[in-house]
Amino acid sequence: MSAQVQVAPDGADSPRGAGSSGVEGERPAHGRVLNVFSHAFLVVWVVMAAGPLLWVVITAFRSSGEILGDPMGFPTSLQWENFTNAWLDANIGKYALNSLIILAGSLTGTMLLGAMAAYVIARFTFPGNRAVFLLFAGGMMFPIILALVPLFTIMDNLSLLDTRPGLIVAYIAYSLPFTTFFLTSFFQTLPSGVQEAAQIDGASHVRTFFQVMLPMAKPGLVSIGIFNFLGQWNQYLLPLLLNNENESSYVLPQGLATLAISQGYGGDWGALFAGLTIAMVPVLVVYIVFQRQVQAGLTAGALK
Amino acid sequence: MPDQAPVSPASRSRGPGGHRGAPGRRRGPAGLGPLPWIAPAVLLIFAVVIWPILELVRTSFLNISIAGVVRGSAGFDKYSKLFDDSSFAGVLLWTVVWTLVVVSATMLISLALAQLFNQRFPGRRIARWALIAPWAASVLMTAVGFKWMLNQTAGVLNTLMLDLGLIDRSKDWLGTPGTAWPWMMVVAVFVSLPFTTYTLLAGLQTIPEDVYEAARIDGAGSWQTYTGITLPMLRPAFLVGVVINLINVFNSFPIIWAMTRGGPGSDTATTTVFMFQLKETDIAESAAMSVVNFGMVVVLVLVFLKVSGWNKEEDA
Numbered sequence: 001m002s003a004q005v006q007v008a009p010d011g012a013d014s015p016r017g018a019g020s021s022g023v024e025g026e027r028p029a030h031g032r033v034l035n036v037f038s039h040a041f042l043v044v045w046v047v048m049a050a051g052p053l054l055w056v057v058i059t060a061f062r063s064s065g066e067i068l069g070d071p072m073g074f075p076t077s078l079q080w081e082n083f084t085n086a087w088l089d090a091n092i093g094k095y096a097l098n099s100l101i102i103l104a105g106s107l108t109g110t111m112l113l114g115a116m117a118a119y120v121i122a123r124f125t126f127p128g129n130r131a132v133f134l135l136f137a138g139g140m141m142f143p144i145i146l147a148l149v150p151l152f153t154i155m156d157n158l159s160l161l162d163t164r165p166g167l168i169v170a171y172i173a174y175s176l177p178f179t180t181f182f183l184t185s186f187f188q189t190l191p192s193g194v195q196e197a198a199q200i201d202g203a204s205h206v207r208t209f210f211q212v213m214l215p216m217a218k219p220g221l222v223s224i225g226i227f228n229f230l231g232q233w234n235q236y237l238l239p240l241l242l243n244n245e246n247e248s249s250y251v252l253p254q255g256l257a258t259l260a261i262s263q264g265y266g267g268d269w270g271a272l273f274a275g276l277t278i279a280m281v282p283v284l285v286v287y288i289v290f291q292r293q294v295q296a297g298l299t300a301g302a303l304k
Numbered sequence: 305m306p307d308q309a310p311v312s313p314a315s316r317s318r319g320p321g322g323h324r325g326a327p328g329r330r331r332g333p334a335g336l337g338p339l340p341w342i343a344p345a346v347l348l349i350f351a352v353v354i355w356p357i358l359e360l361v362r363t364s365f366l367n368i369s370i371a372g373v374v375r376g377s378a379g380f381d382k383y384s385k386l387f388d389d390s391s392f393a394g395v396l397l398w399t400v401v402w403t404l405v406v407v408s409a410t411m412l413i414s415l416a417l418a419q420l421f422n423q424r425f426p427g428r429r430i431a432r433w434a435l436i437a438p439w440a441a442s443v444l445m446t447a448v449g450f451k452w453m454l455n456q457t458a459g460v461l462n463t464l465m466l467d468l469g470l471i472d473r474s475k476d477w478l479g480t481p482g483t484a485w486p487w488m489m490v491v492a493v494f495v496s497l498p499f500t501t502y503t504l505l506a507g508l509q510t511i512p513e514d515v516y517e518a519a520r521i522d523g524a525g526s527w528q529t530y531t532g533i534t535l536p537m538l539r540p541a542f543l544v545g546v547v548i549n550l551i552n553v554f555n556s557f558p559i560i561w562a563m564t565r566g567g568p569g570s571d572t573a574t575t576t577v578f579m580f581q582l583k584e585t586d587i588a589e590s591a592a593m594s595v596v597n598f599g600m601v602v603v604l605v606l607v608f609l610k611v612s613g614w615n616k617e618e619d620a
Contacts, residue, residue, distance in 0.1 A: 038420050045417065046434040048494070052449050053437050055460070068458055117345040120338045132342055139353050141601060143555035145576050146594040149587055150359030151352065158351075173352030176345050234442030236558060253444055257562075260448050269458075276449070280441060287436060 053280070060273035067269045082270035083278065086259070090268075092275045094248065095255030102164060102251055103232055106171035110228050111221060114176050118183030119213055123195065133184065139177030144237050155242055162245040170238050175228050182227075186220035187213070226290050233283060252279050357598070363591035382592040389589075391570035391578065398485070399554070399574040403604075406489050406553045410496040411546060417497065418504035419534075436498055443495050447562035450491050454478055454563075481571040484564050488572065491559050496552065500545045507541025508534070543612055547605060554601050575600070 059067055060082055061075040087093040120126075121133050144151075151170070152161070160166030194216065198208045214221070236253040243249060250258070259275050364382055367375040386392060421432060438446055453460045454477040462474040478484045511534065519529045535542075557576045560566060566573030566581055573581060575597045582590035 039425075041416065042420055042425075042431055046431055049437045049497075050434040052446070052453070053441060055453075056449060070463070072460055072463060113345040113348065117342045120341040124338055126338045129338075132346060135346065135349060135354075139349055141551055141605065142353060142357060142598065143551075143557075143576070145555060145557045146579070146598055147353070147356035147360060148580075149583060149591060149594075150356035150363060153359065154351070154355055169348065170352055173348045176349055177353070180345060234444065236442070236444045253442060256445065256448075276445060279445065283441070 056273050056276050056280075060270065060277040062270060062273075064269045067273075079270055082274035085268060085271040086275040086278060090255070090259045090262075090271055090275055091247075091250075092252070092255055092259070092278055095250050095252045096278065098249060099233060099252040102167055102171065103229070105164070105168040106175070106232055107225065107228055109168065109172040110175040110179055110232075111225055113172065114179035114183055114224070115214065115217070115221065116209070117176075118180045118187050119209055121180070122184045122187035123192070123213075136177045136180040136184075140181060144174055148237070148241050152241055160242075162243055162249070164249070167239060167243050167251075170242055171232050171235065174238065175231065179224050179228060182224050183217070183220055186217055186224075190216050222290060226286060229286055230283060360591050360594050360598075363588055364595050366588050368586075368588045378588060382586070382588045383596075385586070386582075386589050386592045386596070391573070395570055395573050395575060395578045398572075402485075402489065402492075402556075402574050403550065403554045406492045406496065406556075407546065407549045409489070409493045410500050410549055410553075411542070413493065414497055414500040414504050414545065415542075417501045418508055421501065421505055422508045435501060438495050438498055444558045444562055446495055447491055447559045450487070451478065451563050454487060478564050479568070481568075484572045488560055488563055491563070492553060492556060495559070496549055500549060503541050503545045503548075504538065507538045510541075511537045543609075546608065546612075550604055550608060551601060554604060555597075 055072075058074060061078045061080075062073070063079050063082075066073060066076065117132070117136070121129060121136075155161045155166050155170070158166070160169060190213070194212055195208060198212045199205075203212070234253060235251075236257070239251045239254050240257075243251065243254070247258075256272075256275055256279055259272050365378055365380070367378040367381075369375060417435070421428065421435065441449075452458070454462075456462060456474050456476045456479070459474075459477075461477065462471070465471045466474065475483070477487055515533055515537070516529065519533055524532065554574075555576055556574065557580070560572060560574060560577045561580065564572045566577040570578055570581060575593060579590050579593040579597060582593055
């Protein structure tokens with residue numbers, strides 16, 4: 001990160017230094033001078049990618065009348081009541097709490113079960129090892145959307161429909177294939193010496209797993225954990241299918257979808273954008289805190 | 305025995321392919337063996353992922369009333385009903401077009417973006433944050449956001465274009481398939497870019513520096529270097545990106561559902577959206593569509609892997 005000598009260190013403090021073109025790349029033959037064209041391309045990308053999100057946040061501070069009058073404008077005065085309206089009247093606060101409760105269970109379950117399975121698949125040979133691995137790999141290819149009807153029936157039969165445990169179980173099950181797949185290759189890259197040493201020292205399998213292997217696998221666990229957090233926090237289909245009975249038990253994406261539809265009649269556009277903004281906050285916090293791990297983890301996950 | 309075994313046996317087995325009989329790996333844990341470790345995960349997947357697939361196949365051969373009462377076997381009737389559906393051919397065609405356009409555009413733009421992000425330039429961190437932004441926001445949220453921007457009466461786009469005098473009166477962008485498809489494709493590409501770019505970026509970063517040195521000493525031009533070195537060495541990451549995108553884009557549901565609900569009629573539906581629409585009228589036919597859809601994904605991925613010689617690369 002700090003290899004660059006001549007130019008600002010990674011540009012952390014120089015937002016979009018548009019004009020400066022003569023940047024020496026670290027890779028002479030290929031990290032060549034950024035010409036005007038590629039720079040323009042980047043600027044367009046930044047505007048396209050961050051623009052809509054910024055627009056949502058800015059619009060969240062405007063009154064519904066202003067938004068209807070001129071969608072593009074800036075707030076004349078900060079309409080904090082949009083957030084109050086979203087949080088209380090549109091129940092976004094309640095839905096956010098529901099989401100947190102579900103995620104506390106599902107994320108823990110996904111990580112624990114996924115890490116356990118991956119550890120054994122990666123580290124031990126046993127009959128059916130390959131079959132179990134293929135089960136997880138194949139599960140990645142099957143999207144939730146296809147199985148909606150039978151999944152509904154099955155959960156109904158198990159009396160798990162419209163319950164928190166039911167939703168948690170479904171989240172875990174659909175996150176497990178990729179999680180296990182990812183962590184299996186991660187565990188395979190860890191040196192086996194430490195594990196053997198622990199066992200020679202008489203540590204039980206459970207102890208070896210929790211006190212030796214898990215700490216060693218932390219980078220992989222963090223990145224797949226964030227990946228699952230993003231996926232489960234934004235999950236819409238499963239709650240729509242399995243958690244649609246009581247409006248009071250909605251999770252955040254359901255609440256936002258309801259808000260998006262109802263504001264068409266109610267006309268409270270400000271609250272909608274405030275709700276969208278609120279939903280983004282935890283994601284942004286997690287992302288900013290763990291950005292480096294996301295990047296590093298993807299390298300390991302995608303290419304190993 | 306020292307802490308560090310000189311050659312770690314487990315690391316010799318490379319990736320998914322190397323499972324069979326990796327020599328140094330120990331036998332299963334004593335006692336119950338691996339069962340307590342994998343049973344919970346496997347059971348969950350069987351109950352919540354595999355069982356529904358089996359149910360789905362079974363349902364597609366049944367006669368089921370709208371109320372959900374099973375009225376005996378239907379044989380292949382539901383499949384013929386599906387194939388005879390007047391919308392089916394169009395839906396299939398558009399699904400293929402949708403997948404091809406979105407995946408190709410995503411891969412091309414991601415290649416360019418990854419190349420740019422792999423260089424050092426002022427503001428790179430900001431740009432990388434912006435790259436992640438569509439990923440951090442949910443696909444559904446992004447789609448809803450675009451829907452409002454394209455709104456006929458209050459949308460930003462119409463207002464802007466009216467102000468600039470580009471159009472005379474507000475257009476209903478999502479109301480007609482001719483404009484709805486391109487816009488939905490834009491959104492699909494937009495949400496696929498972050499993950500794909502990061503995958504390719506990770507791939508670029510694994511290419512060792514000295515390879516480029518050697519190319520430069522040999523006098524290779526930058527385009528020559530790119531096609532002769534970068535692209536071939538980027539192949540594993542590129543294949544991962546294509547496969548994951550093929551699966552995701554083909555199965556993509558929230559974008560289209562949030563923006564047009566597949567309408568008018570089924571004119572902007574892909575197979576997954578069409579399947580969801582069919583659920584309202586005939587559950588068994590909808591199940592048949594699911595089975596067909598799943599079959600198509602598997603075939604698509606297998607064909608791609610075959611054509612691209614994935615296995616060759618893995619074994620090499």
